[in-house]
Amino acid sequence: MKEVSFADAETYEPDDGWRRVSLAGSDKFTFEWFEKPPGHSSPMHDHENEQVCVVIEGEITIFTEDGESATLDEPFDSAHLDAWEAHRVENTGDERAVAIDVFAPGRGFDFWTDREE
Numbered sequence: 001m002k003e004v005s006f007a008d009a010e011t012y013e014p015d016d017g018w019r020r021v022s023l024a025g026s027d028k029f030t031f032e033w034f035e036k037p038p039g040h041s042s043p044m045h046d047h048e049n050e051q052v053c054v055v056i057e058g059e060i061t062i063f064t065e066d067g068e069s070a071t072l073d074e075p076f077d078s079a080h081l082d083a084w085e086a087h088r089v090e091n092t093g094d095e096r097a098v099a100i101d102v103f104a105p106g107r108g109f110d111f112w113t114d115r116e117e
Contacts, residue, residue: 041090059093
């Protein structure tokens, strides 16, 4: 068993108010807790991982490159993204948004730190 204390977990904060915390996982899947301030959006991106996003509080909208969108605005609303499906995640609400991302296969923060814009 591998226990991960939230207080001691690996954290990545790419922008003010956008924080990601690595929860327990493996090479097969990872869980990341994240928060975003109102109006914040990740850049459009894709990755080899399938992704499930589950909102905990607030509102996020996931936009895909082909024009689809899904607004998750109730606790535990979720959306699935296929591997290599280009998308961005925006806090479209007026309050802080908190969600959990699940990635399969697993990944680390090097996805963000090693990527080229």
